[in-house]
Amino acid sequence: xxxxxxxxEAYKVCGELRVSAPWPGTDPFSLDDFLALLAAPERGVRxxxxxKRRLHYTLNGCMIELTEVVAAGQTVRTLxxxxxxxxxxxxxxxxxxxxxxxxxxxxxxxxxAVGMEA
Numbered sequence: 097x098x099x100x101x102x103x104x105e106a107y108k109v110c111g112e113l114r115v116s117a118p119w120p121g122t123d124p125f126s127l128d129d130f131l132a133l134l135a136a137p138e139r140g141v142r143x144x145x146x147x148k149r150r151l152h153y154t155l156n157g158c159m160i161e162l163t164e165v166v167a168a169g170q171t172v173r174t175l176x177x178x179x180x181x182x183x184x185x186x187x188x189x190x191x192x193x194x195x196x197x198x199x200x201x202x203x204x205x206x207x208x209a210v211g212m213e214a
Contacts, residue, residue, distance in 0.1 A: 106130050115139055144168055144210050156188045157181075165202075168169070168210045 103117075110117045115134070135143040144166045153160040158179040165172050175194065177185050189195050207213035 099115075104106075110134070113141055115141060140212075142210055142212060144206065146206070154193070156184055158188045160188075167206055170209045171207060182191055 106117075107117050109130075114136075121132075129145045135141050144167050146165060149164045151162045153162070155177075158177050161174075161176040161178070163174045163176070165174065175192070177188050179185050179188075186195070204213065
């Protein structure tokens with residue numbers, strides 16, 4: 097896939113990944129170019145195809161997002177409960193019977209799924 101993007105967007109991605117941008121140059125450049133440069137093995141970054149399916153619900157005024165993620169041959173279902181009232185979020189998580197579940201960040205799970213982190 098080729099999607100011309102301004103380099104400023106690539107620099108933002110590199111900043112979030114805490115890696116230096118591997119190229120000088122002018123706009124635009126393709127997604128293929130970006131992935132080839134960024135995901136070189138020596139950089140410690142890997143491109144991973146990810147498929148997500150999201151469903152949204154409301155419970156107790158909280159926004160609930162149920163997501164099925166497929167990456168690196170693994171499938172996981174996640175549930176996010178969001179509201180600016182922390183007490184109501186905790187009550188909703190308790191009502192869903194999920195209070196004892198581990199809260200794992202999505203990036204950490206993805207790195208483990210592709211063998212980049214234990």
